[in-house]
Amino acid sequence: MTVLVFLDTAFPDGRPADAGVPQLMINDLGVTRGDGIFESLLAVDSVPRKPHAHLDRLASSAQQLELDIPPRASWERAIATALRLHADAGDHGAVPGGRAAVKLVVTRGVEGAAAPTAWVQVTAAADAADQRTKGIKVLLLDRGYDSLAAARAPWLLLGAKTLSYAVNMAALRYARQNGADDAIFTSSDGKVLEGPTSTVVLARERGGVRTLVTPERKSGILAGTTQDALFRAAEAAGWELGYGPLVPEDLFAADGVWLASSIRLLVPVRSIDGRELAFSADLNAELAGLADTAL
Amino acid sequence: MTVLVFLDTAFPDGRPADAGVPQLMINDLGVTRGDGIFESLLAVDSVPRKPHAHLDRLASSAQQLELDIPPRASWERAIATALRLHADAGDHGAVPGGRAAVKLVVTRGVEGAAAPTAWVQVTAAADAADQRTKGIKVLLLDRGYDSLAAARAPWLLLGAKTLSYAVNMAALRYARQNGADDAIFTSSDGKVLEGPTSTVVLARERGGVRTLVTPERKSGILAGTTQDALFRAAEAAGWELGYGPLVPEDLFAADGVWLASSIRLLVPVRSIDGRELAFSADLNAELAGLADTAL
Numbered sequence: 001m002t003v004l005v006f007l008d009t010a011f012p013d014g015r016p017a018d019a020g021v022p023q024l025m026i027n028d029l030g031v032t033r034g035d036g037i038f039e040s041l042l043a044v045d046s047v048p049r050k051p052h053a054h055l056d057r058l059a060s061s062a063q064q065l066e067l068d069i070p071p072r073a074s075w076e077r078a079i080a081t082a083l084r085l086h087a088d089a090g091d092h093g094a095v096p097g098g099r100a101a102v103k104l105v106v107t108r109g110v111e112g113a114a115a116p117t118a119w120v121q122v123t124a125a126a127d128a129a130d131q132r133t134k135g136i137k138v139l140l141l142d143r144g145y146d147s148l149a150a151a152r153a154p155w156l157l158l159g160a161k162t163l164s165y166a167v168n169m170a171a172l173r174y175a176r177q178n179g180a181d182d183a184i185f186t187s188s189d190g191k192v193l194e195g196p197t198s199t200v201v202l203a204r205e206r207g208g209v210r211t212l213v214t215p216e217r218k219s220g221i222l223a224g225t226t227q228d229a230l231f232r233a234a235e236a237a238g239w240e241l242g243y244g245p246l247v248p249e250d251l252f253a254a255d256g257v258w259l260a261s262s263i264r265l266l267v268p269v270r271s272i273d274g275r276e277l278a279f280s281a282d283l284n285a286e287l288a289g290l291a292d293t294a295l
Numbered sequence: 296m297t298v299l300v301f302l303d304t305a306f307p308d309g310r311p312a313d314a315g316v317p318q319l320m321i322n323d324l325g326v327t328r329g330d331g332i333f334e335s336l337l338a339v340d341s342v343p344r345k346p347h348a349h350l351d352r353l354a355s356s357a358q359q360l361e362l363d364i365p366p367r368a369s370w371e372r373a374i375a376t377a378l379r380l381h382a383d384a385g386d387h388g389a390v391p392g393g394r395a396a397v398k399l400v401v402t403r404g405v406e407g408a409a410a411p412t413a414w415v416q417v418t419a420a421a422d423a424a425d426q427r428t429k430g431i432k433v434l435l436l437d438r439g440y441d442s443l444a445a446a447r448a449p450w451l452l453l454g455a456k457t458l459s460y461a462v463n464m465a466a467l468r469y470a471r472q473n474g475a476d477d478a479i480f481t482s483s484d485g486k487v488l489e490g491p492t493s494t495v496v497l498a499r500e501r502g503g504v505r506t507l508v509t510p511e512r513k514s515g516i517l518a519g520t521t522q523d524a525l526f527r528a529a530e531a532a533g534w535e536l537g538y539g540p541l542v543p544e545d546l547f548a549a550d551g552v553w554l555a556s557s558i559r560l561l562v563p564v565r566s567i568d569g570r571e572l573a574f575s576a577d578l579n580a581e582l583a584g585l586a587d588t589a590l
C-alpha cells in the first residue's frame with residue numbers, strides 16, 4: 001500500500017490523504033511542466049536513513065529552482081506521520097528488514113497559485129538484494145552536456161533533483177533495450193558523470209593504499225547522499241577518498257565500480273558496454289556493509 | 296474556467312471531468328518523472344487551428360518516448376467535446392475573437408499501470424496582443440547541448456515536446472530577472488536553437504528578394520507548427536524560405552526577428568542581450584497576418 005501525507009500549514013503533523021484516489025489538479029505545474037523537485041530515502045523499521053542529507057539536498061534543489069518550500073520541521077513531522085501510518089498498516093514487512101521507500105515531492109503548485117504542492121509518500125521498498133549481490137550490466141550514454149555547462153548556465157538546473165526526469169527514464173529504457181540493466185552518463189567532453197538515478201563510485205588499491213573515488217560534483221552531477229555516507233564510513237574504516245575528474249578508462253582500470261543510491265544502496269557494476277570489470281565479492285560485501293549503516 | 300475531457304476507451308467522445316477538483320494520482324509518472332508529452336494549440340470561435348500539425352507532432356513525440364498514446368480519432372473527438380463544453384460555458388469570449396488555448400497531455404500513466412493518462416484541457420487564451428504589437432526583449436541563453444547531440448543521443452529526447460520543462464521554465468525566470476521577457480537558446484557550439492516555448496524566425500531582404508529563415512531542425516529543436524504554417528503562407532505570398540544553421544550574428548543582421556508559437560503567435564524581438572534589432576511595424580503586421588490565418 002501507499003501512504004500519503006500532504007504538507008499543509010493547517011496541519012502541523014501533515015494532512016494524511018487517500019493515495020488510492022486522485023489528489024492532484026491537472027494544472028499542477030509538477031505535471032504540466034515537470035516543475036518541482038523530489039527526494040527518495042530509505043526507512044528501516046520506520047526510521048528514516050540520513051534524513052538530514054536528504055532535507056539538505058531538497059533545500060539546495062529548491063534554491064536552484066527558486067521554489068519556496070515548507071520548512072524542515074514540517075517535513076520531519078510529515079515524514080514521521082507517514083512512517084507511523086505505514087507501520088500501522090502492517091505493510092512495512094513486505095520486504096526483509098521492513099524497508100520502506102519514502103518519497104518527498106514539491107511542485108510549484110497549481111498554475112497561478114502562490115503555494116507549492118508538497119507531500120510525503122511511503123511504499124514498501126523494492127527488493128534489490130539480487131542486484132546488490134550479483135551486480136548489473138551498464139552502458140555508457142552521452143548526457144549531451146560538457147562538464148563545464150553547470151558552472152556557466154545555472155538555468156540548466158544541473159545538480160538539482162527535479163521532477164523533469166524524462167531523459168533519465170529514456171536512458172534507462174535505452175539501456176534495457178540494449179542488453180544492459182542501467183546506464184552511466186558521460187559528458188560530451190568524455191568525463192564520467194552519474195547514473196540516471198545513482199552516483200558512480202570506484203575502488204582502487206595501489207601499493208597497499210585503498211581509495212574510493214567518485215566524479216567531482218562541479219561537473220554538474222547530483223550530490224550523492226549514499227555515496228557521501230559511504231565515503232564517511234569508509235574513511236573511518238581507513239580508506240582514502242578521491243574526487244574526479246574521471247574518464248571511462250578509470251572505470252575499466254578500477255578494482256571495482258558501484259552505483260550508489262538511497263533505496264537500492266550499493267550495486268556492483270559487472271560490465272560496461274559489454275566489457276567485464278574487476279569484481280571481488282569480499283570487497284562488495286565490505287562496502288555494502290559500510291553503505292548500509294549510514295544514518 | 297477550465298474544461299477537462301479525459302481520453303477513455305469506454306467513452307468514444309471523451310470523458311468530461313471537473314477540472315476544479317483533483318483528478319490525477321500522486322504516483323502518475325507525469326508528475327513523479329515528468330514522463331509524458333504535450334501540445335498547446337489555439338482555437339478560434341471553437342475551431343482548432345492546425346490540429347493535424349499538432350497531432351502529427353504529438354505522435355512524433357510519443358514515438359521518441361515510446362509512449363503508446365490513444366489514436367488520432369480519439370483526440371479529435373475529445374478536442375471537439377472539450378471545445379463544445381467550453382463554448383457552452385460561455386467563456387470563449389474572455390478575450391477578443393473568442394480565442395481558447397487547447398492543451399493535449401499524455402503521461403506514461405500511474406506507476407505500474409499499463410495505460411497512459413491522457414486528457415484535453417481548454418481555457419481562455421491569454422491575450423498577447425500587446426506583445427505582438429510592441430515586441431519583446433530577449434536574452435541568449437546557452438542550452439548546454441551542442442548542435443550534433445540530437446543525432447548521436449536519441450535518449451536526450453531532443454525534438455520531443457515532453458512534460459520535463461523545468462529547464463525551459465528556469466530559463467524564462469532567468470530572462471525575466473535580468474531585464475528581458477523571453478529567451479533564445481543557443482547550442483554550446485554557438486548555433487541559434489529555439490525559445491523555451493517558441494521557434495525563432497528571421498526575415499531578410501537582399502536585392503529585392505525577401506526570405507524567411509529558421510534554424511535547421513536537425514540541431515535538436517522542436518518542429519515549430521506555427522513557424523511551419525507561417526512559412527507555407529509566406530511562400531504562397533512570394534517569400535523565399537531558408538533553414539539554418541544560424542548564429543547570433545545572423546539575428547543582429549536580420550531585418551526582423553520573431554518568436555513563433557501556437558497561442559501567442561508571432562511576437563517580434565526588439566532587442567537581444569540589450570542590443571536593438573531591426574524592426575518594421577509594416578513587416579510585423581504583414582507576417583502576423585500570414586501567421587494568424589494558418590489552419
